[in-house]
Amino acid sequence: MTDRPLPGTPPRTPVGAPVRAVVLDIEGTTGSADHVHTVLFPYARKRIAGWLADHRGEPRWTAILDGVRTETHAPDLDEAGAAEALHAWADADVKAAPLKALQGEIWAAGYADGTLHGHVYDDVPEALARWRTAGIARHIYSSGSVAAQHDWFAHSNHGDLTGLIDGYFDLTTAGPKREPDSYRTISRTLAVPPGHTLFLSDVREELDAAAAAGWQTAAVRRPDDPRGRSVAGHPVHGDLTGLHHLPPAPPPPAA
Ligand SMILES: CSCCC(=O)C(=O)COP(=O)(O)O
Ligand SMILES: [Mg+2]
Secondary structure, eight states: OOOOOOOOOOOOOOTTOOOOOOEEEEEETOOOOHIIIIIHHHHHHHHHHHHHHHTTHHHHHHHHHHHHHHHHOOOOHHOOOOOOOHHHHHHHTOOOOOHHHHHHHHHHHHHHTTSBOOOOOOHHHHHHHHHHHTOEEEEEEEEEEHHHHHHHHBBBBBBBOGGGOOEETTTTTOOOOOOHHHHHHHHHHTOOGGGGGEEESSSSHHHHHHHHHOOOOEEOOOOTOOTOOOOOOEEEEESSSSSSSSSSSSOOOOO
């Protein structure tokens, strides 16, 4: 796949404008995509049918079934049909909210019994701590559910990092990551102007969507990423160390 800017992408606030909030992707940016694909996804895939059977009738089971029925436009789908849809989404890595909610539920048990951990690259805790010291807000935006994101950072290879993170956005609270409107929703929630918000991701289409919403962007392509270091239209970093010293926002005017 070649990296080309989307036609019609408007010019952005130049990098260098004061940054008041950093929003970070997980898979491929702050954590290992390989860990997500070879550890977390298979762990959940194997347990989908068992989880549905074990939690039948509970409110979270009902929410997941209702979500699958809505997404598949099949209001009468039963548990077996829902399991089939969830398996198909898992196999194709479809970012469907009911699958993401269920994966989060299943992973929670694995984190609790110590089978699973979240993978966070070594440079991430220091970057988050530096931005906190500089008064820059730090939020995560991933297709994984908010609960799954929180668990990933709470049970990371660097210990519990949740104290360094101000909040989390997912498909249900913001929307799909390749849609500019999702970034507009996050801007409204954070009450930070788009031009003062920096998005970090490994996926060009996500960065293009954030840029279309007026955000600053930087691509993160880890050295082991087979896609290489070129992401058209966005500055590219191999880790977060080059982003430690973001230009801080001036303090708000006195009332
Ligand atoms: C710990 S959240 C799991 C990541 C996930 O489920 C996923 O689909 C990756 O999404 P991202 O938006 O972080 O690329
Ligand atoms: Mg990613």
